[in-house]
Amino acid sequence: MDIEALKKYSALHPKPAGLTLQYGTAGFRTKAELLDHVMFRMGLLAVLRSKAVASTIGIMVTASHNPEEDNGVKLVDPLGEMLHPSWEEYATQLANAEEQELQKIITEISQKAAVNQHKDASVFIGRDTRPSSEKLSQSVIDGISVLGGQYHDYGLVTTPQLHYMVCCQNTQGQYGKATLEGYYEKLSKAFTELIKESPSSGESQRHLKIDCANGIGALKLSEMQPYFPKEVQIHLYNDGTKEKLNHLCGADFVKVHQKPPRGLDMKPNERCCSFDGDADRIVYYYKDANGHFHLIDGDKIATLISIFLKELLAKVGQTLKMAVVQTAYANGSSTRYLEETLKVPVHCVKTGVKHLHHKAQEFDVGVYFEANGHGTVLFSKAAETKIRQLAKEEKDDEKREAAKVLENMIDLINQTVGDAVSDMLVIEAILALKGLTVQQWDAIYTDLPNRLLKVQVADRRVIDTTDAERRAVTPPGLQEKIDALVKNYKLSRAFVRPSGTEDVVRIYAEADTQENADALAHEVSLAVYHLAGGKGAPPQP
Secondary structure: OOHHHHHHHHHHHHOOOOOOOOOOOEEEEHHHHHHHHEEEEEHHHHHHHHHHHOOOEEEOOOOOOOOOOEEEEEEOOOOEEOOHHHHHHHHHHHHHOHHHHHHHHHHHHHHHHHOOOOOOEEEEEEOOOOOOOHHHHHHHHHHHOOOOOEEEEEOOOOOOOHHHHHHHHOOOOOOOOOOOOHHHHHHHHHHHHHHHHHOOOOOOOOEEEEEEEOOOHHHHHHHHHHOOOEEEEEEEOOOOOOOOOOOOOOHHHHHOOOOOOOOOOOOOOOOOOEEEEOOOOEEEEEEEEOEEEEEEEEHHHHHHHHHHHHHHHHHHHHHOEEEEEEEEEOOOOHHHHHHHHHOEEEEEEEEEEHHHHHHHHOOOOOEEEEEOOEEEEEEEEEHHHHHHHHHHHHHOHHHHHHHHHHHHHHHHOOOOOOOOHHHHHHHHHHHHHHHHHHHHHHHHOOOEEEEEEEEEEOOOOOOOEEEEOOOEEOOHHHHHHHHHHOOOOOOEEEEEEEEEOEEEEEEEEEEEOOOOOOOOHHHHHHHHHOHHHHHHHHOOO
């Protein structure tokens, strides 16, 4: 380690006094002007991680669905997955270190994590379209260079594209080519193969309106358009040429406010979807003939994909185990439909993509989506090998054709992480193959009315939960109170959990009517206020 160079460069990226940040599920995120030192130091950390695992590591500069003034950074592990939890701790230490401690902390991390200083380090960098991203990714490069790492700067890419490239690189091209062209070719080829088989092939052009959140999704979809078959007509809105990133648009806005984004005119029964700012989430929606807005969220996306995959697995006749992974926020109707009608096992895990991804890895086919539209499908190595073999060698025509469809699904799905572009193509292919309209998809089940609230508390740590955050262990008496309140309403459930980022407690309630869901949520919020140290005035109905 060149100590003089480290000192010199570190002084060019000084840490603002008194600032402490925490590496969470979304990496680091805050106001862009506070992040220069963090970017430099994450460049350092990526080199250490790369040497520790003798693989290429990714660094993505983005704050996803946050406002344009914010920015953030997250590291990508060798197979395109999120950074290992033990290294989240190192990231936090390094980001918060005072300047004179930097060298000491780098040495400590190197010892604890058995970093092999003689190995070469390689880092892939990507960034979103925020005005601050280019300068901040330059700070990352400074950090990588000081510790002698090699880097490849992909410039403007979606978050899932960077995850994809890292995985391609570390599987020596087995997962695909580590270039944007490679990504476009792999996905568009699989998609084209799939829709060739669709009943309405050729006759009706399939129109889809896409709200790109004024972000990177618009740029990358325009680049990908020449690769699409001509049946697919996509129309891009909020493409970033006029308005601010994520402002009154994007998947998060549509999901939270349950209304269409600004800048997209919807005619009755038109299929529309929204990406978020870095294109790793997607939600669909439409307006019916009466002008009512219908949201199709991650739960319904997971259900559509599960129906399709289950039919194919049955045709192929293999004993492959499929399951769906959800969080406590999944609508009760979706869980009931999957378990009782579709007869697919459903597992509930703690909130946060890493928990869903981890659980989904336990099955031959693991489908996971958060209600917010972030999700994907994972196929075990054994399942993938079996499916590809059947697609090649199976004598029975029906079985072989079903295996071919599954093989194309495997190639179309980005298994490293939720990917709005890939998920959109998966959904479009399934709707075409099953001849479904957006209304028919929506009608698979009816969501139970629900309400999300939050209560400010003095200290969110007073609430501790168990059973995948569905039951509160502390403070004493709170869970008993919630149980008693839930008994007063039909088809109801409610749970509370501390926020991961601020001193608030999040409350979710659902019931047979919107009125009852609202009443239950309010009663639970009062219980939290009184039993868990609420701040300010009590919640009002």
